[in-house]
Amino acid sequence: MRIKNICCIGAGYVGGPTMAVIAHKCPDIKVTIVDINEQRIADWNDENLDNLPVYEPGLADIVASARGRNLFFSTDVEKAIDEAQMIFISVNTPTKTYGLGKGKAADLKYIELCARQIAAVAKNDKIVVEKSTLPVRTAQAIKDILDNTGNGVQYQILSNPEFLAEGTAVQDLLNPDRVLIGGDTTKEGQEAIEALVEVYANWIPRENILTTNVWSSELSKLTANAFLAQRVSSINAISELCEKTGADVNEVAKAIGMDSRIGPKFLKASVGFGGSCFQKDILNLVYIAKSYGLHEVADYWEQVIIMNDHQKRRFASNIVRTLYNTVSGKKIAFLGWAFKKDTNDTRESAAIYVADDLLFEQANIAVYDPKVEKGTIYRDLDYLGTRPADANRENVTVYTDPYEACRDAHAIAILTEWDEFKQYDWQRIYDNMKKPAFVFDGRNILEGQKLEQIGFVFSEIGK
Ligand code: NAD
Ligand code: UGA
Numbered sequence: 285m286r287i288k289n290i291c292c293i294g295a296g297y298v299g300g301p302t303m304a305v306i307a308h309k310c311p312d313i314k315v316t317i318v319d320i321n322e323q324r325i326a327d328w329n330d331e332n333l334d335n336l337p338v339y340e341p342g343l344a345d346i347v348a349s350a351r352g353r354n355l356f357f358s359t360d361v362e363k364a365i366d367e368a369q370m371i372f373i374s375v376n377t378p379t380k381t382y383g384l385g386k387g388k389a390a391d392l393k394y395i396e397l398c399a400r401q402i403a404a405v406a407k408n409d410k411i412v413v414e415k416s417t418l419p420v421r422t423a424q425a426i427k428d429i430l431d432n433t434g435n436g437v438q439y440q441i442l443s444n445p446e447f448l449a450e451g452t453a454v455q456d457l458l459n460p461d462r463v464l465i466g467g468d469t470t471k472e473g474q475e476a477i478e479a480l481v482e483v484y485a486n487w488i489p490r491e492n493i494l495t496t497n498v499w500s501s502e503l504s505k506l507t508a509n510a511f512l513a514q515r516v517s518s519i520n521a522i523s524e525l526c527e528k529t530g531a532d533v534n535e536v537a538k539a540i541g542m543d544s545r546i547g548p549k550f551l552k553a554s555v556g557f558g559g560s561c562f563q564k565d566i567l568n569l570v571y572i573a574k575s576y577g578l579h580e581v582a583d584y585w586e587q588v589i590i591m592n593d594h595q596k597r598r599f600a601s602n603i604v605r606t607l608y609n610t611v612s613g614k615k616i617a618f619l620g621w622a623f624k625k626d627t628n629d630t631r632e633s634a635a636i637y638v639a640d641d642l643l644f645e646q647a648n649i650a651v652y653d654p655k656v657e658k659g660t661i662y663r664d665l666d667y668l669g670t671r672p673a674d675a676n677r678e679n680v681t682v683y684t685d686p687y688e689a690c691r692d693a694h695a696i697a698i699l700t701e702w703d704e705f706k707q708y709d710w711q712r713i714y715d716n717m718k719k720p721a722f723v724f725d726g727r728n729i730l731e732g733q734k735l736e737q738i739g740f741v742f743s744e745i746g747k
Contacts, residue, residue, distance in 0.1 A: 285369065285475065285476075285479045286479070286482065287313060287369050287370050287411075287479050287480075287482070287483055288312065288313055288314065288369065289313070289314045289316075289367055289368045289369050289370075290303070290306065290313055290314070290315045290316070290368055290369070290370050290371075290372065290483075291315075291316050291317075291318060291364040291365055291367070291368035291370075291371045291372070292315065292316070292317045292318070292371075292372040292374050292415070293318055293319075293361065293364075293365075293371065293372065293373050293374060293375055293398050293401075294317075294319060294372075294373065294374035294375035294376070294394075294415075294416070295317045295318070295319035295321070295324050295325060295328055295337075295357060295374075296319075296324075296338070296374065296375075296376060297338050297450060297453070297560070297629060298374050298415060298416070298446050298448070299317055299319075299372070299374035299375075299415070300317065300328060300336075300337070300338050300343075301338060301340055301343055301346075301448065301453040301454060301457060302372075302374065302415065302446055302448070302457060303315050303317045303355070303372070303374075304343065304346045304347050304350060304351075304355060305346060305454065305457040305458060306483065307350035307353075307354050307355035308346045308349050308350045308355075309486050309487040310354075310483060310486045311350075311353065311354055312354070313354060313483065314354050314356070314367075315350075315354060315355050315356070316356045316357075316358055316364040316367070316368070317355075317356070317357050317358070318357075318358050318359065318360065318361045318364045318365075319357075319359065319361075320359065320361065322359055324337050325357045325358060325359050328347075328357035329351075329357050333347065333348060338628070338629075339626075339627060339628040339655050340450070340451065340453045340454055340626070340627065341451070341452075341454065341455075341626055342454035342455070343453065343454050346454060361401060362401070362405045365401065365402055365405045365406060365410075366405050366406070366407065368410070369410065369411065369479075370410070370411045370412075370413060370479065370480070370483075371402055371410055371411070371412050371413065372413045372415045372444075373395060373398045373399075373412065373413065373414055373415060373416055373426075374415040374416055374446075375394040375395060375398055375416055376394055376416070376560075377390045377391065377392060377394065377395060377416045377417055377418060377564070378390070378391050378560075378564060379391065379563075379564045379567055379568070385571055387567070388567045388568065388570055388571035388574075389419070389567075389568065389571045390417075390418065390419050390564065390568045390571075392418070392419075392422065392425070395416060395418065395422065395426070396425070396429060399412075399425075399426045399429040399430055400429055400433060402430065402434075403429060403430050403433040403434035403435070404433070404434075406434060406435060406437050406439075407435060407437065408437055409437050409438040409439070409440075410437065410439055410440075411439075411440045411442060411476045411479060411480070412426060412430065412439055412440070412441050412442070413441075413442045413443075413444045413480065414426070414441065414442065414443045414444065414445070414502070415444055415445070415446055417445060417446075417505050417506065417509070417561060417564075417565055417568075418443070418502055418505075419502070419506075419568055419571075419572055420499050420502040420503040420506070420572060421499060421502070422502060423441040423443060423466075423498045423499075423502065426441050427439065427441050438472070440467065440468065440472055440473055440475075440476035441467075441468075441498065442465055442466065442467045442476055442477060442480055442498070443464075443465070443466035443467070443498050443501035443502045443505075444463070444464065444465050444466075444480060444501070445464055445501060445502070445504065445505030446505075447460060447461070447462075447464075447505075447508065448460075450559065450623075450624065450626075450627040450629050451624055451625055451626030451627045452626070458487070460488060460492065461492070462492050462493070462494050463484050463488055463492060463493045463494065464494050464495075464496065464501050464504060464505075465477050465480050465481060465484075465493065465494070465495050465496075465501065466495070466496045466497055466498040466499070466500055466501025466502065467495070467497070467498060468497075468498065469497060477495050481493050481495065505565075506565050506566075506568060506569045506572075507569075509561055509562055509565040509566065510565065510566050510569055510585055510588065512550055512562070513557055513562040513563075513565075513566055513588050513592070514585075514588045515550040515551060516550060516552075516554065516556075516557045516562075516592070517557075517587075517588045517589075517591035517592055517595075519533065519536075519537055519551045519552070519553045519746075520553055520554065520556065520591060520592070520595045520745075520746075521591050522536060522553070522746070523553035523595075523745050523746030524595075524598065524746075526746040526747065527745075527746060527747065532746065532747050533553040533728075533745065533746025533747065534553075534728060534746070534747075536746075537551040537552065537553065552727075552728065553728060553745045553746040554595075554634070554701075554726060554727055554728070554745060555595060555596060555599045555634040555638065555699060555726030555727065555745065556592045556593075556595040556596040556599070556634040556637075557592055557623075557634075558623030558624070558630075558631070558632040558633040558634050558635075558636075559623045559624065559629070559631060559632055559633075560629065560631035560632060562592075562632075563589055563592070563632055564632075566585050566586075566588055566589055567586075567589065569585050570582045570585050570586045570589075573585070593637075596634050596637045596638060596641075597637070597641060599634070599638055599697075599724065599726055599745070600637075600638045600641035600642055601641070602724065602743065603616065603638075603642065603695060603697060603722075603724055604642070604645050606695075606722060606724075606741070606743065607694060607695060607722065610645070611642055611645045611646070611647040611694070611695075612645060612646040612647070613646060613647075613648065614647055614648065614693075614694040614695070614718075615647075615648045615649075615650055615692055615693040615694060615718075616642055616647045616648070616649055616650070616693060616694065616695050616696075616697060617649075617650045617651075617652070617689045617690045617693040617695070617696045617697070618635055618638075618639065618649060618650065618651045618652070618653075618689075618696075618697050618699050619652055619653075619686060619689070619690075619696060619697070619698050619699065619700070619702070619705050620635060620652075620653050620698060620699040620700025620701070620702055620705070620727075621633060621635045621636075621651050621653035621656045621660075621661055621664075621699065621700065622635075622653055622655060622656050622700045622702075623635075623700070624700060624701065625700055625701045625702045625703065626702075627655070628655040628656055628657075628660075630656055630660055630661070630664050633664070633699070633700075634699060634726065635651075635699035635700065636664045636665065636668065638697065638699060638726075639651075639665060639680065640665065640668055640670055643665075643670075643671065643675070643676070643679055643680070644670075646679075647679070648679055648680075648681070649679060649680045649681070650680075650681050650682075650683055650689040650690070650693060651680060651681070651682050651683065651689065652682075652683045652684070652685070652686040652688075652689035652690075653700065653702075654702055654704060658682040661680065661682050662676055662677060662680070662682075665680065686705075686708065686713075687708075687709075687712065687713060687716070690713045690716065690717060691716045691717070692716065692717065692718060693717050693718065693721075694717070694718045694721070694722065695721070695722035695723070695724060696713070696717075696721075696722070696723045696724070697723075697724045697726060698723070698724065698725045698726050698727050698729060698730065699726050699727070700727065701727040701729045705729060705730065706729060706730065710730075710734070710735060710738055710740075711738055714738045714739055714740060719739075720739075720741050721739065721740050721741065722740065722741045722742075722743070723735055723740045723741070723742050723743070724743050725742070725743065725744045725745070726745060727745075728744050728745055728746070730742075730744075732744055732747070
C-alpha cells in the first residue's frame with residue numbers, strides 16, 4: 285500500500301518536528317497534525333515562525349517549506365483520523381501520579397483515549413503507529429480496544445519509536461542513526477511495515493531502517509534511553525570520586541572514551557540529566573521489571589535515577605556549603621533553566637530541583653535563560669508543590685538580561701550549557717557582583733582558569 289495521507293495525534297516536541305520532516309521530505313503525502321490543545325495548534329499555524337511552540341534549530345525553515353502545501357495543523361481530530369490511511373499516536377505518556385503504579389508506571393490514559401477515538405471514527409482499514417514511548421506490550425492493549433470498540437474495520441499496529449534528542453531534533457530526523465519499525469509477523473503485519481518503510485525510504489537509506497517484531501521495538505526504545513541515562517549517571521558517580529581524589533572527570537572521560545568499546549559520547553559529567561523522558565522511561569522499565577517479579581533487574585535500573593537525584597542535590601548543597609553554610613537572603617544567579625541547550629523545554633530540568641533546594645535555604649534566585657519564558661519557570665516551581673505560588677514569585681526573579689541577573693549576586697550557577705554563556709564579558713559580570721564572587725559550573729562549559737584569573741572562586745563538577 286502506498287501511503288498518501290497521514291494523521292498524527294499530538295503536536296508536541298515529537299509529533300511537530302517528526303511530521304514536519306516527513307511532510308518536507310515527502311511532498312506527495314498529506315500530513316495533518318492534530319491536537320486537543322487549541323493554543324498549541326494556533327501557535328504551529330502562527331505566521332510569525334518565531335512563535336512556533338517548539339524551539340529547535342532549523343525547525344522553522346522545515347515548517348515553512350511544507351506548511352499549507354502538504355503539512356497541516358488542526359484541532360479537528362476526527363476529520364484527520366477519518367481521512368488518513370496511517371495514524372501516528374504521538375501523545376504524552378507521563379509517569380502516573382495516582383493509583384496503581386503511581387510514581388513509576390507510564391500513564392497511558394492519553395494513548396487509550398486516542399485508540400478509542402480512532403475506533404469510533406474509522407470507517408476503513410488503518411495502520412496505527414505508536415510513535416510515543418510505551419511500555420512493552422502496549423500494542424496489545426491498543427489492538428484490543430480497536431478490535432472491540434471499532435466499526436469492524438481492520439487495524440495493523442506498528443511500533444515506530446522516536447530517537448530524536450531535543451536541541452538536535454531536525455538533524456536527528458534528517459540523518460537518523462536508524463529508524464526502528466516493529467510489526468506483526470503476519471503477512472498483513474509485514475505489509476504494514478513495508479508501507480511505513482517506504483515513507484522513510486524517501487530520505488533514509490534502507491539499510492538504516494530496521495524492522496523487528498512489535499515487542500522488540502517497544503522494548504528497544506526504553507532500553508536505549510536507559511542505556512544513555514546510565515552513562516550519564518555512571519560518569520556523574522565518578523565525578524564525585526574525582527572531587528575527593530584530585531582526578532579530573534573530563535580527563536577520565538576522555539581517557540575511557542578513547543576505548544572504542546566505550547566510545548566518547550554521553551560521558552559529560554553534569555548537574556544531572558533532565559528532560560521529559562530519561563527519568564520517566566527508566567521508572568517505567570523499573571515498574572515493568574517489578575511487575576514480572578524481576579526485582580534485581582528493577583533495582584539495577586532504579587540506581588540510575590537514585591544517582592541522578594543525588595547529583596542534583598549534591599550540587600545545591602555544595603553551593604550552600606561553599607557560601608559559608610548560608611545562602612539565606614543571598615542572590616544566586618542561575619544561567620540557564622532549560623534541561624539542555626538549544627531547546628525551550630524545561631521538563632525535569634536539573635535547574636528546577638537545584639532552585640527548590642536553594643529556596644528551602646531561603647536564597648533569592650535570579651534566572652536568565654535565552655529561550656525559556658518567565659511563566660514556564662514559575663509553573664515548573666509551582667508544579668513541585670513544595671511551597672505556595674506566592675513564595676516562588678517573591679523569591680525567584682526572571683531576567684531578560686544576563687548581566688542584570690548576575691548584578692549583586694553572591695554566586696552564579698550554570699544550569700544549562702548554552703553556548704552564549706561562554707561569550708559573556710565575565711570581567712564585567714565579576715565587577716558587578718558581591719565579593720567573594722563564586723561560579724558553580726554545573727555543565728563544565730566555562731574555563732576555570734580564566735575565571736579564576738579574573739578573581740572568581742570557581743567550582744566545576746568532578747574537579
Ligand atoms: P508533548 O507533551 O510535547 O506533546 C504531546 C501532545 O499530545 C500535547 O500537545 C497534548 O495536548 C497532545 N494530546 C494528548 N492527548 C491527546 C488526544 N487525546 N488527542 C489529541 N492530542 C492529544 O510530548 P512529547 O515530548 O512530544 O512526547 C510525546 C511522546 O514521545 C512521549 O511518549 C515521549 O516519551 C516520546 N518521546 C519524546 C521525545 C522528546 O524529545 N520529547 C523523544 C522521543 C520520544
Ligand atoms: C534523549 C535521548 O538522547 C533521545 O535519543 C531520546 O529520543 C529522547 O531522550 C527521548 O526519548 O525523549 P533528550 O532528553 O532530548 O534525548 O536529550 P539528551 O541529549 O539525551 O540529554 C538528556 C539529558 O542528559 C540532558 O539534561 C543533558 O544535559 C544530559 N546529559 C547528556 C549529560 O548530562 N551528559 C551527557 O554526556 C549527555
